[in-house]
Amino acid sequence: MTRNLLLIFLSIFLVGITAQAQEISAMQAPKVVSPEIASDNSVSFRVFSPSANAVTLNGSWMGYGETLPLKKEENGLWTVTIAPLNSSMYHYNFFIDGVSAIDPTNPEALRDGTHYASLLMVPGGAAKVYQLNEVPHGSLSKVWYQSPSLDSYRRMYVYTPPGYDSGKETYPVLYLLHGAGGDEDAWSALGRANDILDNLIAEGKAKPMIIVMTNGNAWQTSTLRNVPGTSAPTRETYAKFHGQFEKSLVKDVVPYIEKNYRVKATKESRALAGLxxxxxxxxxxxxxYxxxxxxxxxFSSGIFDPNADMAELEKKFTALKASGVTKYWVACGKDDFLMEANKRLLAVLDKTAFEHEYHESEGGHTWANWRDYLVIFAPQLFK
Amino acid sequence: MTRNLLLIFLSIFLVGITAQAQEISAMQAPKVVSPEIASDNSVSFRVFSPSANAVTLNGSWMGYGETLPLKKEENGLWTVTIAPLNSSMYHYNFFIDGVSAIDPTNPEALRDGTHYASLLMVPGGAAKVYQLNEVPHGSLSKVWYQSPSLDSYRRMYVYTPPGYDSGKETYPVLYLLHGAGGDEDAWSALGRANDILDNLIAEGKAKPMIIVMTNGNAWQTSTLRNVPGTSAPTRETYAKFHGQFEKSLVKDVVPYIEKNYRVKATKESRALAGLxxxxxxxxxxxxxYxxxxxxxxxFSSGIFDPNADMAELEKKFTALKASGVTKYWVACGKDDFLMEANKRLLAVLDKTAFEHEYHESEGGHTWANWRDYLVIFAPQLFK
Structure with missing residues (x-):
């Protein structure tokens, strides 16, 4: 194609982009830039709506349930600028007349279970370990496996480190579990587990490893079975499936991974962590097991039951200790609503003289903490 | 854990879910069911907002730019019920006082380039081939590769069919390209390419194959490099990179796949299609090449330039024909804004007596058509 013809091609083509190329994008051409991060890390949020009555914002740097109002300018642009944030990863939602919305001009949305928020990455500094950097990247795969224990066909995410596809090496495996309300997508989307490992491996801080991120909701085969109007799991659902996910993890997932991936199939090459x-x-x-x-x-967990049979638990932890655990690592935020549960776990570990490390952070039950915990935990593995 | 202790555990746990377990979900507990598909395939959409002035809806079954108003009930619930839809896959957005939003109670959102819409799957009938059915599923992987042609490290999606991980067989490969405004995510998220192939393979209608979905924006390493406020590519950007993506596809992507996957590396086992x-x-x-x-x-494409050098093109198509093409398949919607471009392609094929098949569908430049085209095209491959 000559230069001249190329320009005609492009003219037609760019009309296509504006008019209707890939339908959805064109329907919602952004009118504003939001979020905009200034050089001092202050952040401006903007939404265009001449007719809204109120636009507010909740961000993960704010308190739970708090909202911040945006102010309407004469041209219909709602805006607010917040004081500089520390370099880190955040998420936020707008509320347009009370309706929760992602930022319509932000291309990165995060799904947490059934709901969405927009990503705010304030780059540099402490955010570097979460960012997509110019380093080798592993692959992230959505993989289906049969779970005889749950009598279901289920989905998980598997991260294989850089070099896996082209090499012959075998790797250790971290099994990484999400919290209630989440699913197999959570640790990569919200937890940035793949980015964190890419970055830690590139810096030589963590050993190359495979990460397996399952769906811990035993009554669900994958998040894809979520349909609008599906009720949240009830107490009866939890009760019915108690212990079943754990069984399927050990009896179904671990064997599947060890059969289909190049892994080291020993206790010293298997780690388990969850939030x-x-x-x-x-x-x-x-x-x-x-x-x-x-x-x-x-992470941010523990012995939930205040009346737990501590003698029984001590027996189990003593047996676990005897099986040979190289590292038992516990972390919790000072403000976590599960702090009492965490303390009960620490008490059992102390009582059984189970060697462990405890990391108490600021903050509460948040992804900011869980990402940090992974950043601290992963480098301690498989050394 | 005894039954009794289990119930205490669950009580604490369910409080956690409601209060703050996995942050984002809890912040936005759904108050309504939306969308709701009735037995006759009529669909109700609902948004709760006592204070909004206007709530409207655009869906992919409607015309481009059309909106449908929702009606406010006394309790602050906005609602609209539409006439029965044919069983198929659709997407839609709400506009809350003019602000584009996904449905806050619908757990499945689709990203098209920089913007989001909510999924509406009206199941059964013609939708069956797009749905997640009880059939074996392949894996979908996000894979990074070096592109010397573009001097960049880039991301693509690779679908491997059911049985790939545990088997030793080699497979043919379909390279499947997205449109302007899209990226490497488009053919799986919007195009359901992995679900379509899972379903066609299960029915014995398509051969098991690998599908490679690249990022066709040569100036972009992956959609993850999208940041808020990034300008759309200009005419100069398109011009600068003209032909470069095609080169990288043949010189970088095909060799990467043939080195790292179990594939049949012959022309008869390579297909190329794009929208x-x-x-x-x-x-x-x-x-x-x-x-x-x-x-x-x-699909929905052709010779864009009305003043293209047809003699030159005929020469190229004659050479392509001589190289041995088993199947050349062209599809376009009757209302597609690129119909003239499509006709120019058909004219070149006719002029060079290039054996081909032409499928003219209803509708225009839409994902509904592109999914259908894949459903028709894939079964014709590698036979």
Whole structure:
């Protein structure tokens, strides 16, 4: 195609882009820039609506349930600029006359279970480990497997480190579990587990490893079975499936991974960690199947039941200890609503003289903490 | 854990879910069911907002730019019920006082380039081939590769069919290209290419194959490099990179796939298809590199330039024909704004007596058509 013809091609083509090329995009051409991060890390949020009555914002740097009003300018543009944020990863939602919305001009939305928020990455500094940097990237795959324990065909995400596809090496495996309300998508989308490992591996801080991110909702085959109007799981659902996910993890997922991936199939090359409900899954799976996992991480979780049979638990933790655990790592935020549960776990570990490390952070039950915990935990694995 | 202790555990746990487990979900507990599909396939949409002035809706079953108002009930619930839709896959957006939003109670959102819409799957009938059915599922992987041709490290999606991970078989490969405004995510998210192939393979209608979905924007390494406020590509950007993506596809992507996957590396086992801009990429890549692809599909595209040098094009198509193309398949919607471009392609094929098949559908430049085209095209491959 000559230069001249090329320009005609492009003219037609760019009309297409504006008019209707790939339908959805064209329907919603952005009118404003939002979010906009200034050089001092202050952030401006903008929404165009001449007719809204009120536009507010909630961000993950704010308190739970707090909202910040945007101010309407004469041209119909709503705007607010917030004080500089620390370099980190955040998420936020607008509320347009009370209706929760993602930022219509922000191309990156995060899904948490059934709901969406927009991503705000304030780059540099402490955010570097979460960012997509110019480093080798592993692959992230959505993989289906048969779970005889749950009698279902289920989906998980598998991260394979840079070099996996072209190499012959075998790798250790971290099984990484999400919390209640989440699913197999959570640790990559919200937890940035793949980006974090890409970055840690590139810096030589973590060993190359495979990460397996399952769906911990035993009654669900994958998040794709979510349909509008589906009720949240009830107490009866949780009760019916208690312990079943943990069984399927050890009896179905671990064997599937060890059959189909190039992995080191020993306790010293298997780690298990989880947040909140996933921390409870971690405690159960590790104590019910001692000798399976050599590294254990419990994030923002613990022994939920204040009247738990501590003698029984001590027996189980003693057996787990005897099976040989290289590292037991516990982390919790000072303001976490599960702090009492966390303390009960620490008490059992102390009582059984189970060597462990405890990391108490600022903040509460948040993805900001869970990402940080992974950043601290992953470098301790498989050394 | 005993039954009794389990109930305490669950009580604490369910409080957690409601209060703050996995942050984002809890912030936006759905108050209504939307969309709701009735038994006759009529669909109700609902948004709760006592204070909005106007709530409207655009869906992919409606005309471009058309909106449908929702009606406010006394309790602040906005609602509209539409006449029965044919079983198929649709997408839609709400406009809350003019602000484009996804349905806050619908867990499935689709991203098209920089913008989002909510999924509406009206199941059964013709939708069956797009749905997640109880059939074996392939894996969908996000894979990074070096592109020396573009001097960049880029991301693509690779679908491997059911059985790939555990087997030793080699497979043919379909390279499937998106349109302008889209990226490497488009053919799986909007095009349902993985679901379509899962379903066609399960029914024995298509051969098991690998599908490679690249990012056709040569100036972009992946959609992840989209940041808020990034300008749309200009005419100069398109001009600067003209032909470069096609080169990288043949020189970088095909060799990467053939090195790292179990594939049949022959022309008869390579297919190339694309929509709109991806159709133009398909025409260029196939004519510039004759002998590479044995199957070619051009969807809603063609020769964009009305003043194209037809003699030159005929020469190229004659050379392509001589290289041995098993199937050349062209499809376009009757109302497509690129119909003239499509006709120019058909004219070149006719003029060169290039054996081809032409499928003219209803409708225009839409994902509904592109999904249908894949459903018709894939079964014709590698037979």
């Amino acid at each position: 909140s409900m996933g921390g409870a899954h971690t405690i159960t799976a590790s104590t019910e 001692p000798g399976t996992f050599g590294y254990i991480g419990v | 709109s801009m991806g159709g133009a990429h398909t025409i260029t890549a196939s004519t510039e 004759p002998g590479t692809f044995g199957y070619i599909g051009v």
